[in-house]
Amino acid sequence: MEWFESWFDTPYYHLLYSNRDYTEAENFITKLTAELQLPPQSKIIDLACGKGRHSVFLNKLGYDVLGLDLSRHSIESDKQFENQTLIFEVHDMRNPIDADPMDAVFNLFTSFGYFDSEDDDKKVFQSVYNVLKPGGYFVLDYLNEEYVRKTLVPETVITRGNIDFKILKKIEGRHVIKDIRFEADGKPFHFFERVKLHTLEEIHAYASEYGFERIKIWGDYQLNEFNKENSPRCINLFKKK
Template sequence: MKPWYEQSFGSDYMLVYKHRDWENANKEASKMIAWLELAEGSHVLDIGCGMGRHSLALANLGYTVTGMDLSTTLLDEAHRHDEDGLVEWVKGDMRELPFEAERFDATVNLFTSFGYFTAEEDNVSVLRHIRRVLRIDGCFLIDFLNPIYVAQTLVPQSERIDEETGLLIQEARSIANGWVQKGISIFNPDKEEKPRQYLEQVRLYNLDWFENNLDACSLRIDKLYGNYDGSKYDPEASPRMIMTGRAKR
């Protein structure tokens, strides 16, 4: 059986997450990229770019952008939105980035596109490859969930009707064995049909884990933010754990 991340990031993913709009992506990308203090034209790699919202926002801000994802379906959607060919779209696995060493001025990893893999070494390998493709003193940004906040605020169940298709989307969330998990069921409530079901899960890595493993991969954290508004990180109250830093020599 394929791992969850090869099953979940398809056409139904675009249905489940259609509420993530492009206008907000522009605002988020503009705010976060400013924290890296990059020169215009800097070459940025968006790791786990999905449908390309943030990659295109970065390109429109004047950066040279490569968007990479494992999902052909999501990359096709990204191509569809990129009418002017602003971004280089690449299919690839974040555990082994398909780029030469020291190619990029910066890498970004947004909306918890990290911690997918069961083997600890696979998640560390993502960090190791980030360092490999960054130029000396190149910047990185990792936007991850705050595991303490997640445990305090997790909504066990929710459901909604997609107005366009009439499909019912049910989501069940839980925390178990160091993972936050979400089971997704999609079906037409007016028909007797078997639901389409998916699982998403992310390792609940804390700040210590990132500090230790980034350092081991010759990356250092310079600043830590608690949300997209640039607020200071609070271990108990911040929704996000957004780390920015540089490649060490």
Template sequence: MEKSKMKKMKWFENWFDSKYYQILYKNRNQEEAKLLIDNLINKFKPNKYSCFLDLCCGNGRHATYLNKQGFKVDGVDLSDKSLNIARKNKNQNLNFYCEDMREYVKNNKYDFILNLFTSFGYFETKQDNLRVIKNSCKSLKINGYFIIDFFNSEIIKKNIIEKEIKIINDIIFKINKSYDKEFIYKQIEINDKGSKYTFTEKVRLLNKSSFIDLSKGLNLRLEETFGDYYLNPFNELNSDRLIIVFKKINNYE
């Protein structure tokens, strides 16, 4: 019965709430997170009353750092385990909510919505990705910014490391990466002292044109496209990241 339930879960529902996800990614670069946030603040100059949403906030590293800079921040994520870590830093101006990014809407609440560190493209259908964009647009105030930090699909495909083994806390992680026309896959085989598990990350291969297409008709205007956390211009041939910045120009029905 329990195995049957697990099979019905989407990969991100299962994997992100696994203890092995936290172990594998425990050393994510906090300095890198600070670098991006600092440069975004310097570029877009939010005022002290600006309200932020960290959409798919995970452990809350971006949200917490933003809050320490004096801003009001909400964090939303589907993973209870990640949110339990994030909530250790909760205060009156930093709150976290367990929500599906496809469903979360707070009409005209936010000056900035951030979707960082490749937290987009997890869904099977274009319609689900579109729901995220549409609800984010609804949640933005007029002249608010929706900033998406995604990988550069061309560079990911070009530099893919197909096989890799990591040993963390005596747990063996065998990582196999591949891609097709639509998705990039990361199969993670885990051996924890003889107990074996397999998870697969699956993220849609989106490019700049894909995001522009998703934004059509939603009163979002493409403002900037950056290629790294220093906010250098995006170049499809050599940029590590694709950082898309949309601005909400008016409301829509």
């Protein structure tokens, strides 16, 4: 089992990241959909949707949304939000997507770069390309490799509820590795996250190989211009040729 299959499927993963700013996320998605000028009823895939917060908000904005995620526990939880225009399904992003042609696919909040194999990375671009309509958008919201290297904090302790998460971070080769240890219910736990530090050039090369044109890069969730040295995010906007 891959690290992301086990870690993302635990309640502790969601607890550790429970402080994520919903208001910031909703403002980002509102600005993003306005920037793309996606009309109501457009069909959008939220790829690696997790607990579904972005899918639900996109649906509230009037979009027809399909939320996909590898975690069965997350999708089971998401099912409570389903309606005629909001559906959730278990799906590995490396595999072809069985769905009607889409207007946009969103892959948000660093939900890429988990795979060791370059072929697996490329499969994501292939599956997204195949499910999009001609002229459809692919938004890949990724970390900025340069910024990560400059700002990495090697050791932190994050307290959520009555659990202290001890986190060690390091860069090893082309990956940033987060080692996570904690005790819960009288038991020790140990998980890790391993994300590839894709460069701008690598991401562009993958996209070009599969028929995408990169038309914009934003540097943060306020959609400010991307700066390679100082931007915390690397939000790529691709269009299917």
